[in-house]
Amino acid sequence: MSAENARRVLLSEWTKIRSVRSTLWTLVTAIVVTVALGMLISGLIGHNFDDLSPHERMTFDPTFISFAGTSLGQLALIAFGILVVSNEYSTGMIRASLTAVPVRGVLMAAKLAVAAALALVVGMVTSFLAFFLGQSVLGEHSTDIGQPGVLRAVFGGGLYMGLIALFAMGAAWTLRSPMLSFGILIPFFFLISGILANVPATEKVGHYLPDQAGSRVMRVMDDGEQPYGPWAGLLIMTIWVVGALLAGYAVLRKRDA
Amino acid sequence: MIELAGLTKRYGRTTAVQDLTFSVRPGVVTGFLGPNGSGKSTTMRMILGLDHPSAGQVRIDGRRYHQLADPLTHIGALLEAKAVHPGRTAYHHLLCLAQSNDIPLRRIDDVLDLVGLAGVAKKRPKGFSLGMGQRLGIASALLGDPRILMFDEPVNGLDPEGIQWIRNLMKRLAAEGRTVFVSSHLMSEMALTADHLIVIGQGRLLADTSMARFIEENARTFVRVRSPDHERLRAALERAGGRPRQCPDGSLEIEDLPAARVGELAAENDVVLHELSHQQASLEEAFMRLTHESVEYHARAGR
Incomplete structure (x- = not known):
């Protein structure tokens, strides 16, 4: 495939993404929910800091607190990833797309590149906004971007959001149906993953789930619960993402459209 | 091709x-x-x-x-x-297809004009x-x-x-x-x-x-004729060189004489007619017969 060919397909995918309203709304929701919820929780904790136990005060991580909205806001990015891919199937647009770009790997790569770039930009904007606005309401308990590990956590937060959207895209290529994708991914990331990582019986395995491992990068203070560092955590998440994308590619290649 | x-x-x-x-x-x-x-x-x-x-x-x-x-x-x-x-406008639908195949963008307006959708180009197809x-x-x-x-x-x-x-x-x-x-x-x-x-x-x-x-x-044309006295009619038709075929419902079908000639022969022989019509076996029937046979064949072959 020539560079010219790649440019055309990327442009076409960009047109597809920007011409559908659901894309815009999921991304706006991701920013608003993550930042607003982060500010709310930062404000509450900052206000009640004196009520925290000595241990909680010792390990207080103002950076991570400002990302408190991520657990909910990430669902909007997952929705974005699901919609970008599975809408092609639910509307039948995939047939038009594949007749225009019949080499399936090319279509998939172009869609992933455009959607992931967009999710990454939105993730970075969200992460930096959540950090600075969160710190502003934390007041005297806040930290600043120059402190050790803080910039890494904020930048990593943006990467995390890009990766979680990419994971959703891989899952949606595999599952095809939007209902199935939403039905599996949303409960999993909203509830199940958190339970698995906190129940003693499943804790050890739970730490290696994509969102649990990936979110380690957003912590500046190591609470000692996770058996890996920030970048190793992000690497574990990346492995999950690659796995989901490979599964999606295998399905796209093998199955009839 | x-x-x-x-x-x-x-x-x-x-x-x-x-x-x-x-x-x-x-x-x-x-x-x-x-x-x-x-x-x-x-x-x-x-x-x-x-x-x-x-x-x-x-x-x-x-x-x-x-x-x-x-x-x-x-x-x-x-x-x-x-x-x-x-949820994607007609224009943007065509735009993304055109971009992927390096089709000149003026073609979008051309085809929208051609199919009569120029007025709703910016509308969503829902x-x-x-x-x-x-x-x-x-x-x-x-x-x-x-x-x-x-x-x-x-x-x-x-x-x-x-x-x-x-x-x-x-x-x-x-x-x-x-x-x-x-x-x-x-x-x-x-x-x-x-x-x-x-x-x-x-x-x-x-x-x-x-x-x-x-x-x-497949499209057979013929004349259908019905008479209370069809034996005499049949004889008259045969004398004129026709080969009438007796149908189960009592009518006669003739392929080699036109309807006008059949009417004239009836008049010449004082035969009363209850029906005289030009018939064409429809292509639909021919098609049904063709595909029906394939269904039959298939059902039998599969057994």
């Missing part, structure tokens, strides 16, 4: 398309006829590379679909199932009527100004005006020297548009013939 060679599609143990070999030539409208569920849509999806054949292959202008550079400029297709995002949706699909097919066009059941659900418009469009495209391949489950529809006919039943090729030939072979 579309060439199919031994094209086969199996889903588990059922065979949807079996060993189809035929060519679709430029300059004429080729009808692709078969009852519902006979494998027409599956065949068309395999032509476009959307479904993978279990065996055999398709060539479009000598190449496999995925080997075509900018495929929309070689072949354009309207599939039966919708292939449009209802509000479109069935006919408008069909027109947008046709605009997508024509976008790349391809030499080959394929339409799957294009007149389904259209009003008479829309049907007329599509018929004329297909004839015009063929007259421009393009390859036009159109499927239908209605023989009557094909009789009005197609020059060449490919008939399938149960996924098998039943006929690959010109429309004229098919009509000649």
